[in-house]
Amino acid sequence: MAALDRSAVRFTASALTDLKPTALADFHRWWAERLRAGVFEVTPLAFAELNGWYFAPGSGNLVHESGKFFEVSGMRVDSGDGEQWSQPIIHQPEVGILGVLVKEIDGVLHCLLQAKMEPGNVSTLQLSPTVQATRSNYTRVHGGAQTRYLEHFRGPGRGRVLVDVLQSEQGFWCWHKQNRNMVVEATGDVPLHEDFVWLPLSQVWQLMRCENLVNMNTRTVLGCLPLARPPKALLPVEDPFRAALLRSYGPVGDDAGGEPEAEALHTLTDVVSWLTEMKTRTAWTSRLVPLDEVTGFSRTADALADDEERDFAIVARGVRAGNREVTRWTQPLLEPRRQGLAVFVAKRVGGVVHLLVRARPEPGLLGRVEIGPTVRRPPAFDTMLSCGPEPFHSHVSGADPAQVRFDTVMSEEGGRFLHAETRYQVIEVGDDFPPDVPEDYCWLTVQQLTELVRHSHYLTVEARSLLACVHSLW
Amino acid sequence: MAALDRSAVRFTASALTDLKPTALADFHRWWAERLRAGVFEVTPLAFAELNGWYFAPGSGNLVHESGKFFEVSGMRVDSGDGEQWSQPIIHQPEVGILGVLVKEIDGVLHCLLQAKMEPGNVSTLQLSPTVQATRSNYTRVHGGAQTRYLEHFRGPGRGRVLVDVLQSEQGFWCWHKQNRNMVVEATGDVPLHEDFVWLPLSQVWQLMRCENLVNMNTRTVLGCLPLARPPKALLPVEDPFRAALLRSYGPVGDDAGGEPEAEALHTLTDVVSWLTEMKTRTAWTSRLVPLDEVTGFSRTADALADDEERDFAIVARGVRAGNREVTRWTQPLLEPRRQGLAVFVAKRVGGVVHLLVRARPEPGLLGRVEIGPTVRRPPAFDTMLSCGPEPFHSHVSGADPAQVRFDTVMSEEGGRFLHAETRYQVIEVGDDFPPDVPEDYCWLTVQQLTELVRHSHYLTVEARSLLACVHSLW
Numbered sequence: 001m002a003a004l005d006r007s008a009v010r011f012t013a014s015a016l017t018d019l020k021p022t023a024l025a026d027f028h029r030w031w032a033e034r035l036r037a038g039v040f041e042v043t044p045l046a047f048a049e050l051n052g053w054y055f056a057p058g059s060g061n062l063v064h065e066s067g068k069f070f071e072v073s074g075m076r077v078d079s080g081d082g083e084q085w086s087q088p089i090i091h092q093p094e095v096g097i098l099g100v101l102v103k104e105i106d107g108v109l110h111c112l113l114q115a116k117m118e119p120g121n122v123s124t125l126q127l128s129p130t131v132q133a134t135r136s137n138y139t140r141v142h143g144g145a146q147t148r149y150l151e152h153f154r155g156p157g158r159g160r161v162l163v164d165v166l167q168s169e170q171g172f173w174c175w176h177k178q179n180r181n182m183v184v185e186a187t188g189d190v191p192l193h194e195d196f197v198w199l200p201l202s203q204v205w206q207l208m209r210c211e212n213l214v215n216m217n218t219r220t221v222l223g224c225l226p227l228a229r230p231p232k233a234l235l236p237v238e239d240p241f242r243a244a245l246l247r248s249y250g251p252v253g254d255d256a257g258g259e260p261e262a263e264a265l266h267t268l269t270d271v272v273s274w275l276t277e278m279k280t281r282t283a284w285t286s287r288l289v290p291l292d293e294v295t296g297f298s299r300t301a302d303a304l305a306d307d308e309e310r311d312f313a314i315v316a317r318g319v320r321a322g323n324r325e326v327t328r329w330t331q332p333l334l335e336p337r338r339q340g341l342a343v344f345v346a347k348r349v350g351g352v353v354h355l356l357v358r359a360r361p362e363p364g365l366l367g368r369v370e371i372g373p374t375v376r377r378p379p380a381f382d383t384m385l386s387c388g389p390e391p392f393h394s395h396v397s398g399a400d401p402a403q404v405r406f407d408t409v410m411s412e413e414g415g416r417f418l419h420a421e422t423r424y425q426v427i428e429v430g431d432d433f434p435p436d437v438p439e440d441y442c443w444l445t446v447q448q449l450t451e452l453v454r455h456s457h458y459l460t461v462e463a464r465s466l467l468a469c470v471h472s473l474w
Numbered sequence: 475m476a477a478l479d480r481s482a483v484r485f486t487a488s489a490l491t492d493l494k495p496t497a498l499a500d501f502h503r504w505w506a507e508r509l510r511a512g513v514f515e516v517t518p519l520a521f522a523e524l525n526g527w528y529f530a531p532g533s534g535n536l537v538h539e540s541g542k543f544f545e546v547s548g549m550r551v552d553s554g555d556g557e558q559w560s561q562p563i564i565h566q567p568e569v570g571i572l573g574v575l576v577k578e579i580d581g582v583l584h585c586l587l588q589a590k591m592e593p594g595n596v597s598t599l600q601l602s603p604t605v606q607a608t609r610s611n612y613t614r615v616h617g618g619a620q621t622r623y624l625e626h627f628r629g630p631g632r633g634r635v636l637v638d639v640l641q642s643e644q645g646f647w648c649w650h651k652q653n654r655n656m657v658v659e660a661t662g663d664v665p666l667h668e669d670f671v672w673l674p675l676s677q678v679w680q681l682m683r684c685e686n687l688v689n690m691n692t693r694t695v696l697g698c699l700p701l702a703r704p705p706k707a708l709l710p711v712e713d714p715f716r717a718a719l720l721r722s723y724g725p726v727g728d729d730a731g732g733e734p735e736a737e738a739l740h741t742l743t744d745v746v747s748w749l750t751e752m753k754t755r756t757a758w759t760s761r762l763v764p765l766d767e768v769t770g771f772s773r774t775a776d777a778l779a780d781d782e783e784r785d786f787a788i789v790a791r792g793v794r795a796g797n798r799e800v801t802r803w804t805q806p807l808l809e810p811r812r813q814g815l816a817v818f819v820a821k822r823v824g825g826v827v828h829l830l831v832r833a834r835p836e837p838g839l840l841g842r843v844e845i846g847p848t849v850r851r852p853p854a855f856d857t858m859l860s861c862g863p864e865p866f867h868s869h870v871s872g873a874d875p876a877q878v879r880f881d882t883v884m885s886e887e888g889g890r891f892l893h894a895e896t897r898y899q900v901i902e903v904g905d906d907f908p909p910d911v912p913e914d915y916c917w918l919t920v921q922q923l924t925e926l927v928r929h930s931h932y933l934t935v936e937a938r939s940l941l942a943c944v945h946s947l948w
Contacts, residue, residue, distance in 0.1 A: 164751075165747075269636065269637070277638075
């Protein structure tokens with residue numbers, strides 16, 4: 001397959017130039033059809049109306065009678081110097097698959113995505129990965145239908161793996177949650193189901209400009225794509241920012257040979273060392289506790305909410321959904337109080353775009369600290385564990401519109417979070433941006449982020465979403 | 475510095491050919507002198523004779539009154555299908571530094587190592603990293619002397635970092651333990667203290683043939699060295715195994731340019747995918763519990779030991795040690811019942827040595843599963859969590875002596891474990907070795923292991939020790 005190589009996805013010329021206006025019109029027609037074809041109702045419930053879910057005696061945890069799915073437990077964080085706080089947290093030990101199937105069609109790399117409803121979605125349907133299933137789902141321990149297209153991701157018939165790595169999710173809302181982020185190239189024919197669509201990668205990038213359309217799982221999987229710089233000849237770029245952005249993907253495959261990291265401010269060894277230092281500085285510890293032991297949250301008939309009204313509530317919802325077969329279920333969801341903000345500041349240094357990242361401690365992360373956005377307004381706790389104020393917030397909130405390279409509000413996982421929106425921004429800064437940054441910040445190239453995201457637990461889910469946003473700037 | 479480059483340590487000709495017999499004689503003279511100069515006494519104690527250590531009311535955990543150092547807690551493992559077991563486990567949340575300082579002296583790469591006593595050492599002194607200190611030690615929160623040579627590893631005067639990564643330790647004996655493995659190139663002069671010695675790397679490799687000499691911390695740090703293949707011209711190799719071993723380090727720097735993984739059986743993407751699959755198959759969970767809740771272990775006045783006499787005991791020791799200043803302290807240690815075994819099977823495939831590794835679940839590992847040896851006879855629990863029988867044990871126990879490329883008994887960490895010996899072997903197998911291996915095994919090149927060990931939580935501590943053994947075969 002010409003457009004993909006072993007370690008990096010390289011685009012053919014057509015993959016980058018096929019963006020005809022009609023193509024997106026086709027997508028939107030199909031999308032409108034999907035919206036019309038389905039039934040989607042989400043109804044607020046009292047906890048007592050949940051079916052199969054109950055507050056377990058003893059712990060007070062909100063659990064399902066099957067012992068499966070997930071539970072709402074408690075988490076306590078000790079600062080290491082006497083302070084502590086507690087909060088509810090979603091605990092789901094099972095690892096699921098988030099998988100995007102890709103295929104070269106007429107010389108253009110396409111992704112198979114689905115129009116999928118989740119109860120927490122702002123806009124009912126969102127563009128979701130080919131496969132989005134927990135292990136219980138896909139191994140069908142409880143019966144149920146075979147997960148569609150699963151055979152491309154598991155078992156003897158699976159395609160060629162381009163990405164397959166465990167990645168973390170929101171560390172203020174979930175306890176040690178990991179999902180398997182996979183991109184697999186299909187071998188052979190792939191019959192198309194009506195809820196699915198083959199989209200050129202370039203169109204997916206375009207669709208990331210639509211509010212609440214490309215879902216979190218699609219973004220995190222595409223953020224893990226090992227993208228390389230396309231050959232110069234294919235990309236006559238006039239905008240100096242875009243030219244510098246392309247150089248940030250590393251040397252062109254054909255004329256590699258030299259130092260792959262030569263243009264970066266820091267070596268990858270230095271970057272790993274920096275993160276190691278940041279991890280060893282964390283004195284706090286966190287652990288699961290019974291939900292009954294959480295303080296600062298009060299439970300009413302239909303919500304378990306933080307008393308200060310700034311973090312989140314656990315609520316209950318009833319769902320009626322489907323197209324041919326309509327199913328009903330009920331479940332708890334975590335509803336944040338505020339919209340989140342996640343920003344990558346981008347700066348041209350020596351003709352190469354560098355992104356400013358921050359080492360971010362989050363109490364539910366397995367490795368406690370991961371690489372996150374330059375600026376993040378957490379839609380969750382804003383306490384001793386957040387790294388303190390966001391020193392670069394004023395730079396981004398006051399940015400000239402011409403500097404704002406990406407700016408879209410998108411949703412976090414609608415299967416667990418209710419109307420959890422985050423505003424994702426990529427903002428270019430100039431030479432007036434402070435050259436020296438505090439020691440928990442670091443300037444990385446796209447190539448370095450791409451190399452790190454091949455491995456688990458380097459980039460937070462927001463950083464992976466932002467990396468997908470950066471890819472969309474091609 | 476000619477002998478080191480940004481991402482890989484490359485040897486000059488002299489670094490590989492400087493091994494004069496006199497040199498090792500010098501080392502042994504210095505070592506004998508160190509043994510004579512010091513006082514080292516380790517005395518068995520009853521728990522009641524421990525100073526500052528006590529079994530805490532409520533949990534029964536064996537703790538220190540300062541709340542620092544480490545504690546002996548309990549761990550419970552649930553298999554996910556009803557089975558469970560429990561055991562004592564060492565819990566030490568603090569991350570320490572294991573650091574080796576290196577320097578090119580007369581064109582030869584040297585390591586600064588120290589003769590260090592630990593109470594659990596089989597042979598009193600072992601050859602230890604330049605720095606071996608917990609964060610409490612080196613930040614001197616409790617006063618005490620400045621850790622010698624620490625300034626090369628932390629702060630504004632530190633040297634050039636070659637390796638700086640968190641790595642796990644024994645997952646059957648320690649809970650989520652991580653230490654920072656560092657190799658730093660000294661800049662400027664380094665005054666030599668009498669307990670320290672500059673050794674050419676080639677001599678360190680030779681000394682790994684001595685029983686219980688090179689300690690675990692030195693091995694794991696050197697196992698993280700990013701070694702590259704020396705230029706062909708410098709290494710006329712006649713032994714086909716050694717020639718194939720050198721090819722396993724990847725292409726020569728000067729004539730790289732081609733595909734760095736071209737000669738490997740699997741791509742690195744496939745290897746990461748294989749490990750991801752192995753991690754998602756683990757249904758078990760583990761957690762800390764009070765030591766009082768552990769079953770199958772019985773406590774006497776001087777030991778907390780497993781009833782079946784096959785795993786380990788927690789014991790107490792008094793120590794009197796030092797040379798100029800003699801200090802005394804008491805502490806608990808974990809004493810395994812049996813000698814361990816850790817083997818890498820090595821096979822030439824297409825003229826390139828591949829090492830057979832196994833994905834190994836260990837209940838105390840943060841990531842639950844890491845890449846371990848081909849064969850491991852755990853000096854710890856041999857239960858439902860061990861991956862079952864060791865199918866390749868008969869191949870290695872019946873190996874022809876000519877196939878045994880490395881075979882030395884070395885110790886695990888003498889600060890926590892009492893007389894914990896492991897026999898490390900690298901055994902070459904021929905074409906009669908089964909070509910198809912069970913799905914939790916994988917054939918990797920040295921280059922691939924070297925690439926993975928740049929990141930946290932891929933290789934177990936035994937696999938990192940074995941990787942250092944492999945390096946010693948040059």
